[in-house]
Every structure is written in structure tokens, then in C-alpha cells.
Amino acid sequence: MIKKILDTRHMDSEKTVFYCSRCINSNQRPGLTFDEQGVCDACQYSDLKEKVIDWNEREKELVSLLDKYRSRDGSFDVIVPSSGGKDSCFVAHQLKHKYNMHPLAVTWAPAIYTDIGWQNLQSFRHAGFDTVLCLPDGKVYAKLARLGFELMGDPFWPWHYGQRAFPLSMAVKFKIPLIIYGEMTRVEYGGGKALWYKPNETYEDLKNYFHMNTKGVDSMVEEGLKYGLIDNGDLSSIDLYRLPPLEEAGKLGTEVHWFSYYKKWIPQENYYYASTNCRFKPNPKRSEGTYSKYASLDDKIDGLHFYMQYIKFGFGRCTSEASQEVRSGHINREEAVALANKYDGEFPQEHFKECLEYMGITEEEFRNVVDKFRPPHLWEKIDGQWHLKTRLK
Ligand SMILES: [Zn+2]
Numbered sequence: 001m002i003k004k005i006l007d008t009r010h011m012d013s014e015k016t017v018f019y020c021s022r023c024i025n026s027n028q029r030p031g032l033t034f035d036e037q038g039v040c041d042a043c044q045y046s047d048l049k050e051k052v053i054d055w056n057e058r059e060k061e062l063v064s065l066l067d068k069y070r071s072r073d074g075s076f077d078v079i080v081p082s083s084g085g086k087d088s089c090f091v092a093h094q095l096k097h098k099y100n101m102h103p104l105a106v107t108w109a110p111a112i113y114t115d116i117g118w119q120n121l122q123s124f125r126h127a128g129f130d131t132v133l134c135l136p137d138g139k140v141y142a143k144l145a146r147l148g149f150e151l152m153g154d155p156f157w158p159w160h161y162g163q164r165a166f167p168l169s170m171a172v173k174f175k176i177p178l179i180i181y182g183e184m185t186r187v188e189y190g191g192g193k194a195l196w197y198k199p200n201e202t203y204e205d206l207k208n209y210f211h212m213n214t215k216g217v218d219s220m221v222e223e224g225l226k227y228g229l230i231d232n233g234d235l236s237s238i239d240l241y242r243l244p245p246l247e248e249a250g251k252l253g254t255e256v257h258w259f260s261y262y263k264k265w266i267p268q269e270n271y272y273y274a275s276t277n278c279r280f281k282p283n284p285k286r287s288e289g290t291y292s293k294y295a296s297l298d299d300k301i302d303g304l305h306f307y308m309q310y311i312k313f314g315f316g317r318c319t320s321e322a323s324q325e326v327r328s329g330h331i332n333r334e335e336a337v338a339l340a341n342k343y344d345g346e347f348p349q350e351h352f353k354e355c356l357e358y359m360g361i362t363e364e365e366f367r368n369v370v371d372k373f374r375p376p377h378l379w380e381k382i383d384g385q386w387h388l389k390t391r392l393k
Contacts, residue, residue, distance in 0.1 A: 001368050002227055006165070007152035010312035013026045014379040017255050017314060017390040024336045024392060028313040028378070031191030042190030044082035046327040061199070062262035065255075066099050069178045074106040078178045081167040082131065083107060083298050084121030087182035087267070089274035091146055091259045092129055095180065105131040105168045108162040110299030111145055112351070112358060116283055117298025118310040127278040134166050140237040143230050143299065146359040147220045153312050153373035155359060156305040161217045161241040164209065169244045171254040183260040183267075184228055189320055203246050204258065208244055217241040266297065266328055290318040301355050303348025311370055314378040314388055316344030340392055 005011075009030045018027050019039035025032060033041045048110025069075040078095055081316040082088035082105040095101040105124070110117060125131050141158055148157030167179050201209075210216040221238055224230030243249075259265075270296045274280035288303045289310070296302050296317075306317035322336035331339075348355075356366060371386075380389050 001372070002150045002223060003372075004118055004151060004223060005372070006223070007154070010375050011154070013313070013375075017378070019392055020323070022333065023326040024319055024333065025190050025323050026313065026315040026319065026392075028315060029189075029191050030313070031186065031193075033191075033193055040190050040194040042188065042323065043327055045187055045193075045196055048196065049264055053264075055102055058262045059071075063099070065102040065178075065199075065257065065262075066095075066101055069103055070100065071281070074102060076130075076174055076176050078180055079103070079167050079176050080105050081108070081163060081181055082124065082129075083110070083119070084124035084131075084278075084280075085298065086271045086280050086294055089124055089127070089180050089278035089280050090270040091180060093127070093273070093277045094130070094259075094263075098385050103129065103213070104170070104174065104176060105129045106167045107131055107133045108159065108166045109133060109135045110159060110301075112300040112354065114298055114300055116281060120280055120298065122278040123281070124360055130192065132170055134162070134240065136162060136240050136250060137234075137237045139235045140230075142358050142360065143234065144217070144220060145223065145228060146361060147224045149304075149308075149359060149361075150369055151220055151223055153369075154305055154308045155301050155355070156299075157220065158217070158241060159299070161210065164206065165243050168206070168249055168254065168256070169240075172244045172252060174246050175252060175308070177252065177254055177256060179256045180271075181256070181258050183265050184258040187258075188260060193291050193386065199257050201256040203250060206243060207246070229276065243283070252297075267324065268330065270330070287317070287346045288350055289316050290321050290343050292321050295321065299316055300351040301358070303351060304355055307345070307348050308373065311379075312343040312373050312375070314375075314390070315392075316340070316346075318343040319392070337392055344392075345388075 001019050013028045019025065020043060021036065021038040022043045023040065025040040025042055027034065035044060049318060069077050078101050080088055080092040080095065080103045084107065092105055093104050095103050114261065144158035145155040149155040171179055184192060184195055187195050217238060221230055255390050283297050287296070289306050310316035315374065319340045322339045324330065325331045326333055356363060378388060379386050
């Protein structure tokens with residue numbers, strides 16, 4: 001096992017755990033801030049969404065952005081990074097049919113496709129969208145997933161890199177001036193107060209994102225080479241995980257925007273929209289670690305990603321989803337607490353064996369890495385069993 005930890009955010013957070021007084025967001029969420037009443041910034045932003053932001057004005061801003069870039073000859077004028085999930089269906093479909101744009105959907109493949117994820121991507125394509133799908137070398141992807149797991153406590157890292165780099169590389173390749181992502185997660189779920197009034201992402205932001213706590217994918221590769229987990233023959237694939245030379249993207253002037261800045265973002269409504277317009281299908285059963293059936297469905301290592309979030313920060317996928325539903329008024333705080341105490345941290349058993357095989361590690365190695373990422377202020381071991389020290393109330 002590699003001893004080194006590249007992403008230390010879970011160790012740097014406040015040592016006393018508390019929760020938002022309105023939703024159930026935890027102060028362990030990276031970057032989350034609270035006001036004097038103990039209300040988190042996601043809840044504060046949700047008040048802005050409901051009471052302050054003029055969504056008609058925002059739509060006008062969107063229209064003027066799109067008017068600036070809409071092509072006259074039918075060539076692609078906007079890239080929508082897309083998984084075929086409910087949110088990207090909503091964005092691509094609105095851009096094409098409501099705003100007369102010519103979107104090119106760009107998909108960075110998950111580590112291991114689920115059947116439902118693959119079906120949804122097909123439905124999306126058949127709903128009338130040109131889609132460029134990148135299927136990066138599966139062996140290298142798997143090695144990076146293992147490195148992400150061991151060094152950052154999350155096998156999902158190569159996906160994060162690819163999903164942000166590849167659309168920009170395609171923008172440079174096809175000379176497309178605009179990229180529109182769906183939701184600005186940190187604004188909607190908390191921890192992104194500085195981004196509340198920001199529609200777009202600059203190259204500087206992108207570079208910061210890519211070097212978050214590290215030198216990006218290159219620091220993973222560096223360690224991988226040292227430990228023999230990556231070899232020189234793999235290096236040509238790594239380029240796909242890096243941003244294209246920013247001079248090229250800069251010359252082209254490609255802008256990166258967030259649809260959630262322009263449109264009031266309600267995941268449940270995106271789901272109904274995508275079901276109606278793109279034949280999007282939810283999972284036949286609830287996802288492990290939560291009660292929902294329609295979010296983050298396409299990757300078999302998703303469950304591990306959310307499980308590791310629970311280990312590192314003490315809150316799981318259910319806390320995030322239930323908090324969001326409190327904010328949109330679908331459930332109350334008491335119901336959210338009950339749901340989170342029931343589902344948060346549920347072990348992702350369904351694809352566990354396959355994920356271990358994929359990363360090439362044994363169950364014992366897996367447990368050791370998990371324990372390496374438990375911050376002592378969150379976890380204690382009683383009679384050989386790990387417990388969270390603070391329970392959500
Ligand atoms: Zn809150």
C-alpha cells in the first residue's frame with residue numbers, strides 16, 4: 001500500500017462536527033460555510049433561487065450568450081458534456097429545441113459502464129444528439145483508478161480529470177466556441193459561495209481545479225511510476241486526462257459556462273424532462289447508499305466513490321440528496337435525518353468484487369486503504385468495529 005496521501009482535505013476540516021440547522025449538510029463538506037443562525041451556504045443559495053434571483057433576467061443573459069455563438073450554417077456551436085443522464089439530457093435538449101443551438105454532446109466514459117448507464121446513453125443518442133464518446137484505454141484507466149483510490153481516497157479521480165479535459169480538447173479539435181455544463185455542484189450542494197454569481201469558469205479556474213491539492217493527473221502518474229503501478233508504455237494515454245494546451249483553447253476563446261446559473265436547477269424536474277424527451281430511465285432499484293433511483297447511475301464504481309466520501313468526510317450520498325430535497329421543499333429535516341441515518345455509508349456490495357478485480361487489489365488491501373483515510377476526529381474503533389463519533393440528529 002502507498003503510504004502517501006495527495007488529497008488531504010478530509011484531514012484539514014474543523015475538528016468539531018456539526019450540521020446545518022435547516023438541511024442536514026455537514027460542516028465537513030469541503031468549503032462549506034454557515035451564517036450566524038447555523039444555516040449552510042447551500043440553503044442560503046436556495047433562498048436566493050426562490051426569492052431573489054430574477055430567472056427571466058437570467059434567461060435573457062443566456063439568450064444573449066447563445067446569440068453570440070449560434071452558428072448560421074448548422075455547424076456545431078456548443079459542446080454539452082454528457083453522460084446520457086437526466087441533467088445532460090435536459091441541457092442538450094433545451095439548447096437544441098428551445099434555443100435553436102447545434103449541440104455536440106461529448107461523453108467521457110465511466111470506469112465500468114452499468115447496463116442502465118449504457119442504455120440511457122443510447123436513448124439520448126436516439127433522441128437526436130450527435131455524441132462523441134471517448135473510451136479511454138481500460139487498462140490505464142483502471143491503473144489510474146487504483147492510484148486515485150490509494151493516493152486521494154477516491155477511485156473516481158481519473159473520471160474527474162477526463163470529464164473536464166476531454167470536452168475542452170474536443171472544443172479545440174472541432175473549433176467550438178462554447179461549452180455548457182449542467183449544475184455547478186458546489187453552488188447547489190454547498191461550499192461554493194464565491195461562485196454564486198458566476199456564470200462561467202475561466203482557464204485559471206480550470207487550471208486550479210486540475211491542480212487541486214496536486215499537480216493533477218501528473219502527480220498520480222509520478223507516484224504510479226515510482227511504485228511500478230504505471231509503466232512508460234501507458235504514458236501516451238495520459239494526455240487524454242490533461243487539459244489541452246491553454247494557448248490553443250485561449251486563441252479559440254472557448255467559454256465554459258454552467259446551465260444552473262441561467263436556469264433554476266431542480267434535479268427532480270430534470271428527471272421528468274429527461275424521461276419525457278430522451279426516454280431516460282431510472283434504475284429499477286434504489287442506488288446503494290441512498291434512497292434515490294435516478295442520479296449517478298452509469299458507473300459501477302460510483303458506489304465506492306460515495307462510500308469513500310463517507311469515510312473521509314463522515315457524510316454519505318444520502319445526506320447530500322436528502323439535503324437537496326429539504327431545500328426544494330420535498331421533505332422536511334426530520335425525514336432527511338431518518339433517511340440519512342438509514343442509508344448513509346451503506347457498503348456498496350453490488351459491484352464490490354468487480355471493482356476490486358478492476359483495480360487489481362485484494363479485499364485486505366482495500367480495507368487498509370479505507371482505514372488510511374479515516375480522519376481520527378471522525379472515527380473511533382470500538383470492539384474491533386469502526387463507528388462515527390458524531391451521529392446526525
Ligand atoms: Zn443547509
